[in-house]
Amino acid sequence: MAVARRGRQEGARFLEGDGADEFMAAFKRAVVPEDRRAAARDVLPPVVLLADGGGGGGGGGEDPDGRAHGAVRGLERCLRRERGGKLVPYAALGAAEAARAARGRRPLTLTVGQRLCEDVPSRTGRLRLRDFQLMRDVVECALEQGPEAPQLTGEQLRDRCYEGRRGRGPVLRTLWRLGGGDPPTAQSTAQSPGWIALVLGAVARPVLQVLPRWWWARRCTRRLLWSRSTGWFADWRDIGHGRRAEEFFDSVARLVTGDGTGDGTGDGTGDEAPDEAQDELEQLLLRALLADLKAAVRPGRISPWRRRRATRFTVLLELADGGSGDPAARFLREYGPAAEELSCAAVVVVAAGSAGAAVPGERCARLSDAAAALDHATGSPEGDLEPLLAPLVPLPPGARQRSVPRSGPVSPPDFRMGPVAEVVLEGVALVAVVGVLGAWLVPMTLGGRDATCLGGPAGGPLSGRAELSAAPPRQQYEAAARMIEEENGRVDQAVRRRGVEARTVVHIGAEVARDQEGQRYNGAVPELRGIALAQRALNEEARNDERKVWLRVRMLNAGEEFKDAERRARQVVEDAGRKGSGIIGVVGFSKSLKQTQGAIRELGRAKIPVVGTTATADAMDGGRYYRRVAPTNSREARIEADFAHRGNITDSGSGGCSPAEAAVVVQDPQDLYSNEIGDLFAEQFGGDWTKLEYSPGGRSGGAPEPGGGRVTRQDSIEDVADAVCERIKEQPRTVLYWASRAREFTAFLDVFGDDTSCEGRKLTVLGGNELTTAALSGEYEDRPWLRLYHTAHVLPAGHPRGSDITKEFNAEYAAVFGATDLWRNDGRAALAHDAMQLMAAAANEAFASTGDVERSNVQISLDNGINKEGASGYLDFGRGARVSRDKPLVILHHTAKGSEPVLFCGAFAQNTGRVERWGPDGEFACPKDG
Known part of the structure; x- marks a missing residue:
């Protein structure tokens, strides 16, 4: 025991033998990569240093000379300055922390995440672990329940997690207090409430307590289930992305209470094995932590604090002598699959222990082999990201270990200027740039120099070279x-x-129908x-x-x-x-x-x-x-909104055109196509938009959905025309997005041109494929005040693309x-x-x-x-795909010369036919599929 105690006191005496220098150099290159993109690209396997010299092959004994403990403390010393303070963000956990986690049946990731947030390196800003803190609250609630307690519902779990979030946020805490604080107890409710309490209960509590909690829970669902970029929880639990997915707290409540654990198809009985339940909680916390660290290590282009995060996060663990119940061993087992699935390259994990540690992995004969694996890690590992088991070579009798690593501590890049000074300098530079641009643009605007209208000037009949057949549609249909x-x-x-x-x-x-001869x-x-x-x-x-x-x-x-x-x-x-x-x-x-x-x-x-x-x-x-x-409505709406925002399509009032600054969306809430594409366009357009809901034939759709005054119901096409006219008079640079059917659009044009106060005023309309056939047939001719853009799914015949x-x-x-x-x-x-x-x-x-x-x-x-x-x-x-990727979409502008494509994006042919830019001289990038 004296030898072991002496080994623990000599923290940095830890590496000897073949490859020790190479391993230390590779470790430092992994922590501080020369290419900063490597921390977001190259996923590193965890390294386990085994103290019997056999690479874990047959020892199984203890660590009598304390070399495993010394290895952890020596690596930790490399990550710190001589007089305290971290050079890089790290968490070092010894056997004592792992033992406490095992006794309390608490996942070790809880301690790892807490240590990473403590004493972060200076000038790197506060480390925000949003998903990890949420999952920590979830796990704490599950652990407090105990095995005999009734299962938590999603609503109960949401409320308890919100309490933890409220405790960390001063704004939410203040709103909660202004809303009346915690609900009254049974003793207080026995007394007659005063008028102040009645007001708080009727007004303040729903607005200041219930609404913020609902919004917070919805944001959690959107981030973790709906989003394809941040929805790691949905990917892990094999839950479909999108707004049809269930609420997050309902899903995670089933997970932590035993319903849905394991393979994601639990029976809801809650009697899974304790080790399996511990594994599930460890996986939950570990994936949340890795998702946060992956986002945190991404180089910041604006924030000077994020720019200083030039290193990976490091986790140092000391393993127990054996047994599958060791929290550190469990952490290593779960780390590989989690890091691989999330493609998280932001973490370096090194553990040390005796050969009896229950950690399966890939055996390395020497430390130099582990060093080579760290140096040649790739961003797309094949198979499981298994730990590398490398030997700590035992010292010969009478030899002494070095007290300091040969190459000294790690050396993160040194920034000469502090982050606050950089912010001030950037602000001054930004003000200067804005001043120069303003001095250049303001005279141009005041001088009335407007951009050329996209697709040429409006005016003239919207006809083309297509000809109407003398045969009615019914006769043509029968011929086909x-x-x-x-x-x-x-x-x-x-x-x-x-x-x-x-x-x-x-x-x-x-x-x-046969009676549609005049159609x-x-x-x-x-x-x-x-x-x-x-x-x-x-x-x-x-x-x-x-x-x-x-x-x-x-x-x-x-x-x-x-x-x-x-x-x-x-x-x-x-x-x-x-x-x-x-x-x-x-x-x-x-x-x-x-x-x-x-x-x-x-x-x-x-x-x-x-x-x-x-x-x-x-x-x-x-x-x-x-x-x-x-192409789907979501792709079409995304491209149309980008077109409206960037293209010079609305009348500027002085002979030119400019991008739309506002939009009026006309949709039929009872029509599946119309209601969906109208909502999608408004969502993609953002900013200043108004919806007018109109159902032809008097179909009732009930009250409109809450829209903050931006959604109104119209009873007739005349009311629609008047409302559009009023909006255009308020903001001339408004585009009318017509999401309803072509028949109603014809009626709208008849009313707008003759029976509203906007007679003679320019009108820009953007519509979907529903208007294409009618426009090609000359349905909208002789309206010189109309500038019409609408989508098609093919280029006009003869187009070179x-x-x-x-x-x-x-x-x-x-x-x-x-x-x-x-x-x-x-x-x-x-x-x-x-x-x-x-x-x-x-x-x-x-x-x-x-x-x-x-x-x-x-x-x-x-x-x-x-x-x-x-x-x-x-x-x-592709395999399993139900929609063709990058399906072409064309926006046409009608002129007297015929259909004129002003935007076309997508894959028109396999090799040379993919169009990725639109606008004059390819000025704008085509929006990509989600």
């Missing part, structure tokens, strides 16, 4: 249906004569034409290649506005269940409506693959069995339906064509790989991912 029936006959003939493989794809579309446009026409062209091309390929499948198309009419969509879906489910039906999937559903949403879910429950054409609402997602070839497949499709369409046909630039035909191509690609893949073209095999092909050039752009469906 006859093309499909003729091709079906060709398929039946090939089956009879040649015995080829043939399958059926069902198309569910909307009705084109100028109907989107069902180009969609059916695109399917007809695709079917003919695909069967021609199958005729030339016996490894491909012939396709029939069965057309089902879902009625006006898809009113019978769910009934048609049930009919498909029933028919597909019959033996020999040959049905492999469904294409169609061109509109985002509640009835089409329900139909897609009916088909999904029956495991029938569906490929949507032009329906764009995110809410149409029908799970694993639904895919779409059109189109891929070879796009040009081939446009040529085929022109050959069959005419080069000046109205629908050629609409995009619906190309999307329907691509929907058939995607379904056929899955069927051909199933046939080539298995020889069996059943629906299940088609779905497997879709799940495995399909990449294919399409008429509407590159179809990039």
Whole structure:
């Protein structure tokens, strides 16, 4: 025992033997990397120094000479200045701290996080561990409950965690006190409350206590479950991101009380093994701590305190002599998977102990091997990030250990100027830059030099080279249906004569009524034409290649506005269940409506693959069995909001144009597409926006959602026009975002131009694909005061950015339906064509790989991912993806010369067709998918 005591007193006498110098140098390079990006990129494995010289291979004894303890204290000394104070942020835990954690059954990460926050290096600012502090409160609540106490509900856990957050925040603490403090006890409530107490209970407490607590809990849910960048808890527990995810405190309450532990599918009984429960809590705290440290070590570009964080965080542990219950050993076991999943490169972990420590890992023969592993760590480790077990070579008899490491302490970069001085200097520089820019810009503004309008000046009829057919939409629809029936006959003939493989794809579309002879446009026409062209091309390929499948198309009419969509879906489910039906999937559903949403879910429950054409609402997602070839509303709204903010589209009042400074959103809360894309655009636009809710036909939608006075309900299209007019008069640089349908937009324009006080005033409108077909048909001609921008899913025919497949499709369409046909630039035909191509690609893949073209095999092909050039752009469906990545989106401006693209972003072709910038001379970057 005297030898062990002497070893503990001589803290820095710890490393001898082959590779000691190399290890110390590698350790210091890991703590203070030469490349600051390495601390955010290169994930380091933990290193375990074993004191028997065998690398953990066969000792199992104690540490009689105290070399493990001396190693921890020697490394700690390297991280401190000679006269105290940390050179780098670290936490050093000896056997005593681990023993206390084991006795209290407390995760060791609690102590590690607390030590990292104490005595941080000077000039690096306060270390804020937001997620760790929250999870620490969660774990403390769970430990206080005890095994016999009733399980905590999510609401109870939220309230108790908020108490801890309130104790650390002076603002929340002050609001709580102003709201009346803690709830009255039973003794105080027995007395009659005074009028002050009544006021506090009725007004102050909901505003100053309940609302802040609700907002705090919602922010926790948004950060840990909804966000894809910070939602590590959702990734760990395999909870889907997005606003449909459950509340965070409900999920974590099930975890810490035993319901949902282990593999994430707990039975709720709460009787899991104690060690497993300890592992779960350790994992929870460790992931929270690593997520915070990963964010903290990221170099700051503005804050001078963050700029001084040029080192990694270091954790030094002393292991017990053996046993799986050692908290330090548990910490090491859980650290590797957590650091790998979070890609956290911000931490260096070194532990020391005897060979009996229960830490599995990769054995190293010498310290130099561990040093090489630290120097060559990568940012994407393959497999588990296992600890490196390296030997502490025993000293020969009579030898003395060095009292000081050969290369001295670590040396973080030295900043000559203090952070406060840097802040002052940066502020002075910023004021100077703003003054110079102001002196340059103000005269330009006062002089009336406005930017050129994006897409050219407004005015003139919004017409183009497209021509309206003399035939009404119903007649054109029937002609396309006859093309499909003729091709079906060709398929039946090939089956009879040649015995080829043939399958059926069902198309569910909307009705084109016979009494709509005067209607100028109907989107069902180009969609059916695109399917007809695709079917003919695909069967021609199958005729030339016996490894491909012939396709029939069965057309089902879902009625006006898809009113019978769910009934048609049930009919498909029933028919597909019959033996020999040959049905492999469904294409169609061109509109985002509640009835089409329900139909897609009916088909999904029956495991029938569906490929949507032009329906764009995110809410149409029908799970694993639904895919779409059109971009989603969220992508479209993100691009449109960026376009409105950056593009010179609104009238500046002096002959030029400027970006929009405000927006008015018109939406129908009873329409799935309209309500969703209107909300998404307002959210992405931010700033000064107003919503006008209008449901045609007197459909009642109830009271509008709370919007702080920014959401109003209108009873008629005349009220909508008046409200838009008033808003434009208040702020001329306002864009009208039309999220409702095209029919209501035509009525709005009739009223706005003639019956409001804004007659003759310029109006800028930005709308979705719903307006495209109507605009191409000349529906909005002879309105010189209208500047109209709207989206499409394809570039106009003949545009040089189109891929070879796009040009081939446009040529085929022109050959069959005419080069000046109205629908050629609409995009619906190309999307329907691509929907058939995607379904056929899955069927051909199933046939080539298995020889069996059943629906299940088609779905497997879709799940495995399909990449294919399409008429509407590159179809990039990765494994499990249900939306094509970077699907093209085009914003058109109509002029007297025709459709003019002013923005186009996305993957128009696989190799050379990806467009990432828009605007004059590519001035702006295209928004990326979330």
